[in-house]
Each structure stands twice: as structure tokens, then as C-alpha cells.
Amino acid sequence: MTATASWRRLERRLPILLLLAFVLIFFAFLLAPIVFVVLVSFGDSEIIAFPVTSYSLRWYHRLLEYRPLLDSLWFSLKLAGASAVLAALFGVPAALALARSRSGLADLVSTVLLAPLSIPMILLGIALLYKLSAIGLGISFTSLLIAHTVVSIPYVVRTVVAVYRGIGRNYEEAAAILGASRRQTFTYVTLPLIGSGIFSGMLFAVLISLDNLSLSLFFGSAQTNTLPVVMLSYLQNQFDPAIAAIGTVQMIIALVALLLIERTVGLKFMSSPS
Amino acid sequence: MTAAAATAIRRSRRALGAGLWPVLPAMIFLLLFFLLPLAENGLQSLYVPDAAGEPVFSLDYYVRLFTDGYYLGVLGRTIWVSLLATIICILIGYPVAFFMVRHAGRWNGLMIFLLVAPLLTSIIMRTFGWNVILARNGVLNSTLMSLGLIERPLRLLQDPSAVIIGLVHVLVPFMVISIAAVLKGIDTRLEEAAELLGASRWRTFREITLPLSLDGIATGAIVVFMLANGSFLTMLLLGGGSVVTLPLLIYQQFLLVQNLGFAAAMGNVLLVLAVISLFLQLRLIRRDGGAS
């Protein structure tokens, strides 16, 4: 290969290389603060301090012995999962109808469905506390589930609308003309095609639920303690690396979950061109 | 029946939302557990305690919010900060989403994990991380100084720039995932076709890929804008109070003053503000990207 040829080759690949560089810087930015969290979680010191001078696993032992953190993590995961599923059951049909609607009502309906995103959760939390207590649900898992579902619906609706609009009508028309009933078309064609939208919407919902302090706060009881509430009250009195350790455990759980998804269903619907 | 009457009937049938019935379960759910509780709570904002501490009907809270220059300034800053964070998230997030969908291949799963990892740590821990990095003698300043790029430490914490950094850091994953979900639905053959037609890569991107992915950007923008609009912990912990937004004041009314009425009034203003911008955004998308 001549020098000009390899130069021109490089030139053609340059945009991709620049993009790659950008992406690497981006992830450095994204992960920078997290790196310190993980480092600190392996620290030996009684208080959170940096730089970490000696390392140990003592804060992971502390997690095992201080039950509220692990218990609430498990509780939070159940809550996040359940509310994401519930949000999908409410949100997906609504999103499908909205995406194809020519009605002038659609904008109004969308606005209502997305509005929970915009209200400070602390206000919603207190409003729901009084409302749900008045109808007898009080401080319970059901109340928490309702509250978290309210704020999860917008994520599912919005991502599914965007993905479903991008797909266009043709596939469903093709299925219809091949004799598929509405339900069959939905199950065999629409659902697989909007999979990435549902997945990312539910992922958002889970993430928001896991980090949702302001809303969960008002429904915290001995039986219904979510991780952020426990973490906050822990941190208010103790500045030790156990919090960093639970954060790290949380990330590991997410990693395992994503690996499981990749192994079973495959994350390909997030990437491969359809 | 005249033709005009027939059209009118058809139009009204459409306006009633034929085919919109699947939104009903979600609408009823939100009506019961979102709009109704908020409305009841919002009513408190119309009652202000009198000298004896008894609540009396009054528009006092709203008058204060809309006539006092301080509160108007906070209102403006709330929108401005959210808008700025949204724009930065689009600019940073789009290339990453593009790379993820088109070039990441089997690294895609890892990228998703790395994207969501920051969201899984408590905001207080993230703030600690930023404190270590951005402090006066923190990692960033000492690196820059040892490289000779700056002479004295930059003041990065307790500053609006720290708030924007913090907001972008937690919100940009939402932007990336929203855009990626739509980008992956775009047929790459369209781009190839455009390149074959002689469009440069940049033009292909500008005229084919970008317009087709507008819905993803819009989704991300709505989510990011709304979340930024409602967040206060980042302002509190990274801004050191240098950026005061409406949610922060709401939080104050709860925590310090226990004045639920004034908090509800500010909440209502924020909600109305958000709903208006949401509605406008939806309208814009419909005109631009959603028409196809």
C-alpha cells in the first residue's frame, strides 16, 4: 500500500476515530465520580476519606451485619421491578394509541401522561400520602407501588411512542393482510418491534424508582423501607464507607442483571439495525 | 344531509378520539393518583394563615410569587438551568448514542451498563466523588496545574458550573438511551443511499439521520428538561446554594418552614410551567418530526 493510500484510508476512518475518542472521554466523565465511590468502598478507614490509604472488605462485612441496607435494597428492587411492570401495562397500550392517533386530543392526553415527570416528587409524595391514607391504603407496599407507578408511566409512554412512530405502519399492515388478528399482530409483530422502547422505558422506570428518595420518604415504615430512605438516614448520622459499599453492590446487581438479559433475551434489540 | 354536516360529524367523531381508548386505563390511574391528590393538595395554596393562625382564603402566596422580583428571578433561573442542561445533554449525548448504535457492536451491553451505573449510586456518593474531583486542591485542579495549563486552582465547586456538571452527569444517560432507541430503528440503507447520491457524511447526517432521529432527541429533551426542572439535590449539594431554583425553595418550605401552603403554591406554579413547556414541545415535535 502506498503512503497516500494509507493516508487516505486513515482520512476516511478519521471521523469514526474522533467519535471513538469522544465516547471514551464521555465515559471517563461519566464514571469519574463513581470510581471514587468504588475505591472508597474498599477503604479501611472509619470515615469516608480520600485518598484511600489502606484497603479492606470490612464495609462489605458491615453490609451483611447491618440488615436494613441489604433488606431495603431487596425491597427497592422488588418495588422498582413491580412498578416498571405496572407502568408498562398502563403505558404501552396508551403509547401505541397515542403514536398513531390523528386526534387533536392526543397532545392533551400526552401532556397529562407525561406531567408526573415535571412535578417535584416531594410535593407528589405528600399529596399522595394524604390521598392514599384517606382511602385506607395508608403506608403500605401498595401505596409505594402506586406512587412509583405514577412517576414511571411517563418514561414508558414517551420511549414507546418514539420507537413506535419510528417503525411506521407497514409491518402491522403486512401482518394484517396476512390474516393476523389485531391481537396476533400485536403479539407477533408490534411487541417484538417496540421491544427496545419498552426495555428502555422500563429501564428508566427502574432507575428512577431505585433512586427515588423524595417519593419513597413518605411511605417509609418498618416494612416498607426503600434503599434511598435507609441510605439517607444512615448517612445523616454516619459518614462511613458502608454507603459506598451498598452503591457498589447495587452496580454489581445491575451488571449481573444486564448480563442475564444479554444471555437470555439478548440486548440486540438495543443495538442491531432492524 | 349536507356535505358540510357530514364532514362536521366525521370531524367530531375523530375529535372524540376514535382509537384513543387504550389510553383510558393510564388516564384513569393518573387521574386518581396524580391529578386528584395534587389538586386537593394544591387547594392549600389558596389558604393563608391569618394573625391567629387560622387559614383564610387568599391569593397572597401567588401574589408574592409573581410580584416579588426575587421569586420571579428564581422562576427564570429554574427554566434557564433546565434548558441549559438539556441542550448540553443533547450535544454530548447524540454522538454517544450514534456510536452506541452504529459502531459499538458487541460492546453495546457494556455501554448500557456504564451508562446506567452512575444512576445506581446515591446522589450523596456521587456528590462526594465530584467533591474529590472538583475541589480546590482536588484531582482536576492538581492535574491541570501539574500540566501547566492553569496557574492557580479553579473554583469549580459552590458554583453554577458544578450544578450544570452534576445535572448533565445524571441526566445525560436518559438522553443517550432515548436517542439510541430511535436511532436503531433507522434503516442504515437510507444513509447509504444518501451517500451514494453524493451527499457527504456530514450532509447525510444532517439531512437524513438527524431529522429521522428527532423523535428520540425530543423524548430525551422532555425527560431531561422535566427531571432538571424538578431536581433540587444537585443544586443543594454541588451548587452550595449558588443556584436557587423553585424545587429547592419547595424543599425549604417543607423542611425548614413546614409551610405546606406556600410549598403547594410554588409546586402549582412549577407544574403549570412544566405542563406548558411540555405541551409546546409536543406541538413542535408533531410539526417537525412526528408528521412522517
Next chain:
Amino acid sequence: MKTLKPCRPLLALAGLAFTVAMPARAADLTVTAFGGVWEKSLRTCYVEPFQKKTGKTVDVVLGTPAQWVNQVAANPAKPPIDVFLTLIDGAEDAKARGLVEKIDPAKVSNLADVPEPLKQVVGGDAVVLHYGAAGLAYNEAKIKNPPKSWAEFIERTLKGEWQAALPGINVASTTPTAVIWNFNDVLGGKVGDISPVIAKMKALRDSGNVIFWNDVNQFLTQMQSGEADIGIYWDGRAWAARDGGFKSLNFYYPAPGGVVSPTVVQKVKNGSPAAWEFIDFLFSSEPQSCWAAAIQYPVASTKAQYKPEQKARMPKLEDVRWPPFAEIPAAMPKWVETWNKDIGR
């Protein structure tokens, strides 16, 4: 129903979600607690011995005062909480909203061992369980000659002798008492007029020698990273940090004294009658000693025993300053608004 197949796991999950949903109360008694070492010590010093002694079960609710007060306010007839262990501003709020009962000395015999002032807080609707006080925490490595008094602290900060860290307005139950009331009082102001402290704070802010923290742990990060050299902090927290490894951190109460912050006990209206029994147990001497050793704060009971090194650090009840807790809630809206507009931090 072949076509429903892909939906089945979703439906199953949704079903599961509702079966997990069950009524909240399971124990005879529910008490509140702050997390971490407090909650742990509450269980070991109080809850477990109480359960052993009476056979009654006790649940512990983690969280914050605003959460607990609203939870009770939402369910006043069937409160989800029976005993508040809370901060004094939360206690004032609960009293103002009529959620708590007067502490009846007849039902709490161990109150006989509690000094009178500690029984007078919140108009008799609460009793102090233990208390801490705010003073100055500083980095010994950087400051050799710390200010003797609050006034000296303000003046030398203005001169730029060090970088000081102060709590911002959003740090509940610290700033209003330890900064606003404390400085204002030292500077000769009154609860109804905080212009002296506002003027000084403005000057401090503009001097560039002050940074603000908005989360209790942020102060420690700022001190460790060198962002700050001295600042207002709580005794117990400061000692815990020093004992935990931040060796150069020292703490003292400047003249005319530290600003007290009591943790108080309240009995929720319509709550379980067993609450009286529990509150009485809270003030018995043995658990009080256990509690004092665990959380490193002075406790209410005069019969409680302390370790010698702890005793040395403890503020004496006579030495601490008591802000007018009862007057502050009424002044707070004005304070917060003025601070927001003039200091903005």
C-alpha cells in the same frame, strides 16, 4: 390462549406485585429512629431489652422528622407511629399540628431522674432524651490558635485568616439555631429582628473566606479536601470523625457556649398505650448508659454512667446555650425569606 404467551410473565409479575402488598403494621409498637449507628444502638439498648422485658414487639421506622409528622398527620385516627424520637423542630411541628400528647409524669416514673429544663421543652409535649451542641471544628494542622469566642470567629474569618465552612440555609435544625439565632444573639439582635446577623453574613459571603455546606457530611469532605479549615459543626459528629481517622480534626465550644440541639421523645395521640411503658423504659438508667456509650452524647437521666474519656468531651448542661425553640418556628418563614434574598446560600 396461545397469543397471550409473551404477556404471561408480565401478568404474573403484576399479580405478584399485588400479593406482596400487605398492611403495614405488624408490631405492638412503632418508634422512629435516625439511621446508622443510632438505629443500631436503639435496637440494642432499648428495643431488644424492652421486648425481652415486656414480651411486646417493637418496630423501628427509619427516616426524617418531616416524613414522620406527615405520616401521622395523614392517619391521625390510626397513626402508623406511636413514639417519636425526633429533633426539636420536628417536635414543635408535631405539637403545632396537634399530633402529640403531653408527657404525663405519672405514666413515666423514670422522669424523676431527668433535670427539670429537659422536661420543659416543646411546652411539655416532649422530653429530651439526649442532647448535643454545636461548636467549632477545626483542622489542627492548619490552625494553631483557634478563636476563643463566636464573635472572634466571625471577625477573624472576615480578615481572611482561614477558610470557614458554614451550613447553608437548607440544613434544617442547624442553620436556624447554630448560625442565625446564635450569631444574631452574639451580635445583639433579637428573634424578631435578624438584621445584625444578615449584615455580617453578607460581609462574610462577600469576603470570599466562607464556603457553605448543605449536607452534614459535606462539611467533613470539605475539611478533608482542604476546601475549608474551620467551621460550625456538631460535637458528636466531630468526635466520631476524629476517632474514625480524621486525626487532625479538633472540636470545642467557643464562648459564650455551644448551641444545644436536643433529641426528644414524644407520645403520638391515639397511638398504642404501650407507648407510655416504652417511654418510661427509655429513661431508665441502664439503657440510658448503654445509649450514651453508643452514640457519644450526654443523655437525660442523671443516673446514667459515662466512660471517663467521654465525660471529658461532654458539654455541661449549664454551659450550653438554649435557643428559644418555641419562638423560632413562627419566625422561620421570615428568616428563610430574608436569608434567601440577602445571602442566597
Next chain:
Amino acid sequence: MTQATLKAQSSVTAGEPGLRLRDVRKSFGSVAALQPTSFDVPAGTLCSLLGPSGCGKTTTLRIVAGFELPDAGQVLIRGEDRTYDPPQRRKLGMVFQNYSLFPHMTVAQNVAFGLRMARVNRAETEARTRRMLDIVHLPQHADRYPHQLSGGQQQRVALARSLVTEPSMLLLDEPLGALDKNLREQMQFEIRQLQREIGITTLLVTHDQEEALTMSDMIVVMDRGRILQAGSPTEVYEHPRTRFVSEFLGTSNIIACTVAGVEGGGLRLRLPGDAGSGFFVADAPARPAGSTALVAIRPEHLRIAPATQAGADEPRATVSGHVFRGAAHVFQLKRPGLDRPLMAYRQITGPVGETVLPVGAEVGLSWLPGTARLLEDEPVREGAA
């Protein structure tokens, strides 16, 4: 099952049209997409809807498919009223413009989809899918995904998917638009052959006149939501009724002639600027002398001869351009009084290079009687000045 049995099953009682549209009308908002439209497609034939984009052909197809409901009128498929049936009950096959192969299914799964929906048992589904893939020459690609196939292969899969259910009718929506020219011609031939073998009534939507001419038994030319002309390809090509049809199908020289007089059942016309005796057009309704009449003459019908060899009565023109197109010479001719140059093809019969007329040469024009067509006046166009 062989192709012969496919054919046997889809044959219909003679005389019953495979598709009949009766006064079908559709508007979107205030835009009339389709004026009341009627036509029949005889059973077993292929009918093309031809026209520029926005002419209503796609709307017509979507109404036949059941994706749109007409505002009025009836759609009969094999004599049965299907106007308000949902698409899935119409038993149709359809090939979409971009094929719309399900991206998450393999080729075999795509083809088998319709059979699965019809709850055909598994063994038969597999057998029929395999046979269909054989017919479209893709048996080895059964387990690939659509994005792994070339455009032509995708096209064949789409065809297989639409035919495997033995539909009562086949709809083709611009099925070849995405293919390159050679492949397109090959596929036109293949589809036509398959359609004939199976004997399935087919409706083809296209804007490509060549495709329509090659593939159809019948062409329906549409413009602005209405049918301009319907008939066999030769009929529509040779006897275009209007200027639009004449120009949309192939190339045409459209000349505004002057009516010299009425003769027998026809008209005598004169080219503009021609003082001679003019020419005769048979079977034309009477028109007042001196009025203008549009005449279409196909370039292949226009004969040119060097002026020296031309008859004295023949109108003259000057060669203004020449292109060699392999099978023919194409000449551009100018004549005073005509605003557009005329086109004439001269078929090459002998060795190439023979008898080329140089640019600038003067020629005489002639055509066989009957090849010049009198066009109907255009319907007044909406919004036209």
C-alpha cells in the same frame, strides 16, 4: 402442492370479475384523494394502476386492502362485498413498497407467518413454506434474516410470503421500485410468469409506465384522484384518449393542429403553419373549422425523409439534434410554428451508420393514416389558471 394445483384452487367462475370497484370515493379532510371511481379487473388478470404520485392509485390499493375505508362505494372481491371487512378477513396477498419483511423473523418465519395466523398445522406450514421458497429460488436462505439479503432476494421473500396463503387476490405496491434496472426487468418477467401460472387476480400500483406496459393485462391510468383511461396496454398506448395519458405512457409528439374541415366521419387537420392539404383523422366527432385540435403522434410513427426524396405535399422540418440509441436513431426536429421540437425514431434495420441525417438537414414529415390520434380536450384542472 404444485403450481398447477395452486392455479386450480384460485380459478373462479368465468365472467365474475376478480375485483370490482363501484363508485369508490375517499377524501382526507378537505382533500379529495379519490373521486368516485369504478373499474373491474377480470379474474386471473393483472391490472396496473398507473399514474404520478398523488394520483390516487395508492389510496385505491389501500381501500382494496382494507387499510382505508372508502367514504362511499363498494369493493367486491370475487363477487363478494368486502367494503367494510378488516384486512385480515379479505384473504389477500400483498407486496409492500419496501417489502416490510418482519426484521425480527427469519425468511422462513416471514413466509410461514400467514399460515401460522391461519392456524395451518405445523407440518403443512413447513412443507408449504419450503415449496414456496423453492418457487422463488431461495430455499438455501430460509434461516437468514431479512437484513442479510439483497434487495432482489427480499423482494422474492415478500412475494413468497404474500402467495403462500393462496390468497384470492394479490396486491403489489410499487414492488420493484427499490431494485436496479436489470434486476427490475428480470423480476417483472418472473412475477408476471408466476402470476400467470397461478392465475391470481393481481392489482399492481406503479408510476413506471414501462413496468405497467410489460406486466399488465390491463392498465388503469389515474391522475388527480380520477381514472383517465382503462384498457389493455396496446389499447391505452395506441389510443390514448387525453394528452396526459399519451404523454405519461411513452413519448408522444403533441401538436395543436387547426381543423380544416369535416370529412365523412372524421376531420381534416392542418399542422400549424402548414398551408397544404393537411391530413385526415378518421372517426372523430365534428368540430367547427378553424378550431384547434390536439393530435398525438408517437415518435416511432413519424417518418422522415431527406427533403429531396420527400413528397411535395409533406410538411417540412429541420433536424436539430440526433442521438444513437442502439435499436434506433432518435431525431429532434424543429418546425416553425411549433413551440416544442418533434421526436422521431428511425428503426435500424441494416448496419449501423447508414442513412444518418446530419443536423441542419431539411426533411419531409409523414405518417401512416391512423397513427395520428386526435386527443379529447382535457378536463378542466382544479386550480389551473
